[in-house]
Amino acid sequence: MFQCNPHKPKKEEAEHPVTTKKKSKEEIEAAKALKIKKREEEEQQRWRWWEEDKYEDGIKWKFLEHRGPFFPPEYQHLPDNVNFYYNGKVVKLGLAAEEVALFFAQMLDHEYTTKDVFRNNFFKDWRKEMTLEERVLISDLNKCDFRELHTMHKEKVEARKVLSKEEKLVMKEANQKIVEEYGFCILDHHRERIGNFKIEPPGLFRGRGEHPKQGMLKKRIQPEDVIINCAKKSCIPEPPAGHHWKEVRHDNTVTWLASWTENVQGSCKYVMLNPSSKLKGEKDWEKYEVARRLKSCVNGIRQQYQQDIKSKQMETRQRAVALYFIDKLALRAGNEKEEGETADTVGCCSLRVEHITLHDLLEDKDCVVEFDFLGKDCIRYYNKVPVTKRVFKNLKLFMKNKEPGDDLFDRLNTCLLNKHLSSLLPGLTAKVFRTFNASITLQEQLQQLSNMTDNPAEKLLSYNRANRAVAVLCNHQRVPPKTFDQSMANLQSKIDGRREQLALAKSELKLAKKEVKAHSSDGKLQAVVERKKKAVQRCEEQLMKMEVQATNREENKQIALGTSKLNYLDPRISVAWCKNMEVPLDKIYNKSQRDKFAWAVDMTGADFIF
């Protein structure tokens, strides 16, 4: 299609290499200036909702208008030369069965497709999409050959990667047009970014861990499945041609713009606003305010649950021990889940006897509880924690005469726990402890670790270490990137290289100094010395920067900082720290993080204390 274009720019470059280069440099400068200008404009246009009065309770908006969600394109038949084989023979599948076959084919490289549960679920749901004829023929997944479909898919992905600059630009612009049209709404006179305006495309459900439903077909959502929510007086979004909405409602006590029910788990999905929006920001701000209120009364609450551990009521005791864990270890609440519907994961209230081991003495410490369970997203929680004698004795009691699969806190659930908590402080729930402990930890760690006299790289290392302490507390883990070892080695060799360079620069400086001594009062030579000095200094700085970077990366190997930064740490702590330490905010927060926390950036001074 674009046959003649790709070579053109190259030719021009070859003809005027110098001017082109110059021009591009200027262009880069111009682009930078434009970016800054755009940013300033954005800043001026920003809705400073935090300076406005809040709405009465429960009202989320007064006016809401949007274009409705964006639907993924309809499925198109495979090209004629790409074939599916059953039992070695070409089988031309109908549209519905073919689409689902392609979902499986696309995942062939993934471990999922080797798992029995995944394969069985897929095959069962796939057969439902087949015609009677297809269903009669295709009775064994092992006889299915998807390889041509798989190859075609890989080639498509590859082809997208090697598009020319122009072609990529065309695609980018097309995407931006969609974002312009569907990606924003009008909420109370302000244009707000929508978070997920695209309807999730159909595909195979990929649960995490040993999910009993992995491989099931996630069906295509039609406009007839979608409920639209907008203001009565707004321009109601048009459904795609030939379709209608399931319902159009005007409920201003909720924040979603559209919703539908997903078929695998039967749960609701929502189109909601971007984190930078008023609706999300206000809620976020409130979350941290509740956590700060907890801070001011946490001592009393701690005293009380220490007392409650001695209570005659079993329920109260269990609640007290659970709360002790939630507070001390930042465990999640642990709602009960329907068995067999999801992977087997637990939180505090749903802990089972098999998840803890008691040690009267372990590694020189008394009364140690060894936790080992799968938490949210099947992330393993493993920890050995010394606890008070009273807690330890109670745990022994709770475990008495129980099977490994029995609930540790058999008299407790999250509802009971939260009811108690909200009676202590309005708005207090189990998860507030996580927010509070995360934020207070960040503040304390920053205080302890950072020094004004540190260089910028060291300051940043301290910030990351404080952030890391929180991530460890909250058990935010990641699998180390595949390229981790390699990238670590690369960095190390860069460091080694720089060290050599530094040694060389130092010896050159020495030599130059000698020269000056030999022929004193030679101005030229003195200048050389100065130059060499600067070179040494530059080298030292760069070396230091890289070493700090290496340390940071190594410490971060298995830890994910993102979640705590985005969801648990009061941004005002970070903003105040940046001001105090004279660190530019963009060293800590990228663009979308600054947008999300605009309220905090705007209202926080250097004196903020969580």
Added chain:
DNA sequence: GTTCAGACTTGGAAAAATTTTA
């Protein structure tokens, strides 16, 4: 009281975009 639907936050992986390096 218990169950269930609904609404919203939190979570890591993967994809995409951007920057750095060879």
Added chain:
DNA sequence: TAAAATTTTTCCAAGTCTGAAC
């Protein structure tokens, strides 16, 4: 300038918590 590395964004699953229904 291509490709490798790194950062950012997107994706959508999986939690928490509330309030209504039974």
